[in-house]
Amino acid sequence: MAKKDGPEQRRRILVVEDYPATVELMKSLLEAAGYEASAAYSGKRGLEAARAWKPDLILLDVMMPEMSGIEVCNQLKADPETSAIPVVIVSIRAAEEDVRVGVKAGAAAYIVKPFEPADLLDLVKKHA
Amino acid sequence: MKVAAEKITQEQKRASLRLSIRLTYAFVPLILLLIFIFRAAGFVFELAPMLWTVALAFALASLQLYLLKQNWLVDVSYGGLLSLLISLLIIWGIYNTGAIISPFVWVGIFGVVSETLNFGQKRGLRLALPYLVFLWGAFFLEAFDIHLHPQAQFVPGFDVHAFPRFIMVLLSGYTLLFVLLPVITGVLMGQIGEQKQQAMESAEESKKATRMALSMMEDLEAAKKDLEARVRDIEDSRRATLHLLQDIEEAKEDAQRHAEETKKLYDDLKVVDRMKTEFLSVISHELRTPLTPIKGYISMFLSGSFGVLPEGYKKGAEIIKKEADHLLGLIDGLLDVSRLERGKHVDVKKEPLSIRALAEELLEVMQPQFEARRISARLELPGDFPVLMADETKLRRLFTNLLGNALKFTPEGGWVKIAGSREGDQVRLQVADNGIGIASGALEKVFDKFFQVDSSFTRAAGGVGLGLPICKEIAEVHGGRMWAESDGPGKGARFCFTLPVGG
Numbered sequence: 224m225a226k227k228d229g230p231e232q233r234r235r236i237l238v239v240e241d242y243p244a245t246v247e248l249m250k251s252l253l254e255a256a257g258y259e260a261s262a263a264y265s266g267k268r269g270l271e272a273a274r275a276w277k278p279d280l281i282l283l284d285v286m287m288p289e290m291s292g293i294e295v296c297n298q299l300k301a302d303p304e305t306s307a308i309p310v311v312i313v314s315i316r317a318a319e320e321d322v323r324v325g326v327k328a329g330a331a332a333y334i335v336k337p338f339e340p341a342d343l344l345d346l347v348k349k350h351a
Numbered sequence: 352m353k354v355a356a357e358k359i360t361q362e363q364k365r366a367s368l369r370l371s372i373r374l375t376y377a378f379v380p381l382i383l384l385l386i387f388i389f390r391a392a393g394f395v396f397e398l399a400p401m402l403w404t405v406a407l408a409f410a411l412a413s414l415q416l417y418l419l420k421q422n423w424l425v426d427v428s429y430g431g432l433l434s435l436l437i438s439l440l441i442i443w444g445i446y447n448t449g450a451i452i453s454p455f456v457w458v459g460i461f462g463v464v465s466e467t468l469n470f471g472q473k474r475g476l477r478l479a480l481p482y483l484v485f486l487w488g489a490f491f492l493e494a495f496d497i498h499l500h501p502q503a504q505f506v507p508g509f510d511v512h513a514f515p516r517f518i519m520v521l522l523s524g525y526t527l528l529f530v531l532l533p534v535i536t537g538v539l540m541g542q543i544g545e546q547k548q549q550a551m552e553s554a555e556e557s558k559k560a561t562r563m564a565l566s567m568m569e570d571l572e573a574a575k576k577d578l579e580a581r582v583r584d585i586e587d588s589r590r591a592t593l594h595l596l597q598d599i600e601e602a603k604e605d606a607q608r609h610a611e612e613t614k615k616l617y618d619d620l621k622v623v624d625r626m627k628t629e630f631l632s633v634i635s636h637e638l639r640t641p642l643t644p645i646k647g648y649i650s651m652f653l654s655g656s657f658g659v660l661p662e663g664y665k666k667g668a669e670i671i672k673k674e675a676d677h678l679l680g681l682i683d684g685l686l687d688v689s690r691l692e693r694g695k696h697v698d699v700k701k702e703p704l705s706i707r708a709l710a711e712e713l714l715e716v717m718q719p720q721f722e723a724r725r726i727s728a729r730l731e732l733p734g735d736f737p738v739l740m741a742d743e744t745k746l747r748r749l750f751t752n753l754l755g756n757a758l759k760f761t762p763e764g765g766w767v768k769i770a771g772s773r774e775g776d777q778v779r780l781q782v783a784d785n786g787i788g789i790a791s792g793a794l795e796k797v798f799d800k801f802f803q804v805d806s807s808f809t810r811a812a813g814g815v816g817l818g819l820p821i822c823k824e825i826a827e828v829h830g831g832r833m834w835a836e837s838d839g840p841g842k843g844a845r846f847c848f849t850l851p852v853g854g
Contacts, residue, residue: 244644252647255656286636315636315643319700319744337643337679340650 233259234351237278239269239295240313241287245336249282249313252340258347266290270298273305280351282343285314285325293328300329309350313338370468374461456525459486463529467536475533483529490522635686639679646675699828701740706780707732709743710769713750717758724763728754731770737852739778745825752818753782753846760844761786777831777849785843794835798823819846826850 236258240246246262253260261276263269266287273281281299285292292312299305309331314321317335325333331350334343459482467475494515652660652668660668710730714721721728750769757767761784771780789797800820819835826833826848833848 242640242643244641245647248644248647248651252651252656255651315639336639337646337675340647340654340656 233257234280234347235259235261235276235278236347236351237269237272237276237281238262239266239272239281239287239292240284241265242284245284249343252343253347256344256347258351266292266295269295270302270305273299273308274302277305278308280347281308281310282347283310283312283330285312285316285321293324296325296328296330311346311350313343374464374468456486456528459529460532463532464536467533472533472537475536476530479529479533483526486522486525490518631685635682638682638685642675642679642682646672646679649675699742699745701742701829703738704741704743704746705738706746706771706778707736709746709750713747713754714769717754720758721767724758724761726758726761726763727766729766729768731768733772735773736771737773737778739850740853741829741850742825745828749822749825749848750782752822756818756846757782757784757786760784773852774849776853777851779847779849781836781845781847783843783845787844788840788842789835789837789844790840791837794837797835798833822846822848 236253238246238249238253238260240249240262241264243264246264250260250262261272261278263272267290269281269283272278283292283296287295292314296310296312299308299310310329311332311334312325312330313334313336314325315336322333332346334346459479462482463475463479466478494512649668649672651657652664653672707730710732714728714730717728754767754769761767765785767782767784769780769782771778773779798819823833830851831849833846835844835846837844
C-alpha cells in the first residue's frame, strides 16, 4: 500500500538479499537517490520485515539459501498484509524461464544482476 | 533213376570199391547166419567148404582193399574180373571138398554187387552173365555125368539126377538173384544216388544260399561302413556346428558385454556432461555475484553519486569498469559454452518474430556505442520481409554478438548495416561492415570455438572468442546455417545466415 504523500516522506524500500556486498551497494544506491532503505538478509527475515515495516517496494533476490526468492514472493502475495506491496526481483538468473517464473509468482518487474544502477533506480521509481 | 555214370572219376571208383569191400565184410556174418539156418533147417552139408568160402571171400575183399591202398586197382573193373578169377580158383578148390554151387553164389553175388556199385547196372548184369554161364554149365556137366571133380557135387546132398527139378528151381532162383542183384543194387544206388544227388543239389543250394548270404553280408558290411562313415561325418559337422554355436554364443556375450559397457560409458558420459554443465552454471553464477557490487559501485563513483570524482579516481574507476565488464563477458561466455554445447537439446522457443522490430530495437539500444566511434548503422530490409517463427532471446543474442563484432572490428568513421531478403521458404540475413575484414583462409576458422584473429586486439575489444560459434549454433538450431564472407583483409566483412520462415 503506497503511503500517501503528506509532508515529504521518503519512500521505504526493503532489500531482501543474502550477499552483503550487494546489499551495501543497493542501500548506497537507494539512499543516494533519496530513498529510505532497509535490508533483510534471508527470506524469512524478509517476510517478517515486510509485515512489520510495510515498505513501499521490495527488492527481492532469488538465489538465497533456505528459502528461494520465488517462495518469498509467493508468500508475500498470499498474505493480505503484504500482498499489495510491489515486488521487483533482482536476480543473477537471466533465462527467460526464470523471468517467467518470477512474473508468475507476482513480481511487478525483473532485473538481472549485475545491473546498471540507473536501470534499477528507474524501476524503483516506476513501481514504488 | 539210373545211376549217373557219365564220368567215373578215380575218386568215385575208389569210393565204390571201398563200399563193396565193406559189403563183403558184411557178408561174412550173413553167410555164417545162413549156414546156421540151413543146418538148423536140416540141410546137411559139409561145413568146411562153406567156411572156406567165407574165409576166401573175406580174403578176397582184403586183397582188393590192399590193392586199392597200394593204388594198383586203378580201374576197379579189374575188381570184378579179379573176383571172377579168384572165384574160379575157389571153385576148383572147393570142388575138391564137394560143394560147387555155394562158392559160385557167394563170390558171384559179391562180384555183381561190386561191379554194379562201381560201374552201374549194365556192367553188373554183364558180370552176372559169366557167373550164370558157369553155374548152369556146372549143372549141365553134372547132369551129363561129366565130373569135373570126383568128389564134388553140384549141390551137396542133392544128386542132380535124383532131384533135377529141385536143383533147377534152385538154379533158377540163383539166376533170378543174379539178374535182380544189379537191378536192385542199381535201384538202391539210384535211390542213394538220388539222395546223393538231392543232397548234392541241396548242398549246392545251401552253398549258393550261403554264398548269397555271404555276399549280402558283405554288402551289408559295406553299407554299414558307409553308414558309419556318414554318421561320423554328421557327428563331425554336428560338433563343428556346436563349436560354431558356442563361438556365436561367446560372440553374442561379448557383444552384449560391449553393449553394456558402452551403455555404461554413455551413461557415465551423460552424468559427467550434466555435472560439467551444472558446474559451469553454478560457477558462472558464483562468479557473477561479486561483480554486482563491483560494477555497481564503480558506476556510482563514475556517475558522481558520492560527489565529484578527482581525475585520478575517475580514470581508475573507468578502467575498473572496463575490466569488470570484460570479466563479466568471460563469465557469460562460460555460461554460453555450457548451455549451447548441448546442441540440439537446447530448447528453441519458436514464436512469431519480426526481424525488423528486433533489429531496429538493437540498433537503437546500441546507438550510443556506434556514435562514440562515429560509425553509421543502418537497416536494409525489404518491405515484405516476413515474420519468422524463431526464438527471440536467441536471435537477440545472435544479432547482439554480430553487431558487437562489427562495432569492434570497424574503425572509426566506418559503417555497419543489417540487410536481409527472402529466398523461397527461408530468409537470408547479414550483418555487414567495412572493417578489418577476414583473410580467405580464416573464413571458416572464425567459427571455431576460442578462435581469435589477434588475441591482443580482441582482448582490448573484450571477448573470449565464443561469440561467433554461438551465433552459428543459434542459426543451425533454427534449421538454418551461417557463414562469413569477406573481400579480404581491410575490405570489410559480411556475416550471413539463413533462417526458415515457417520455423
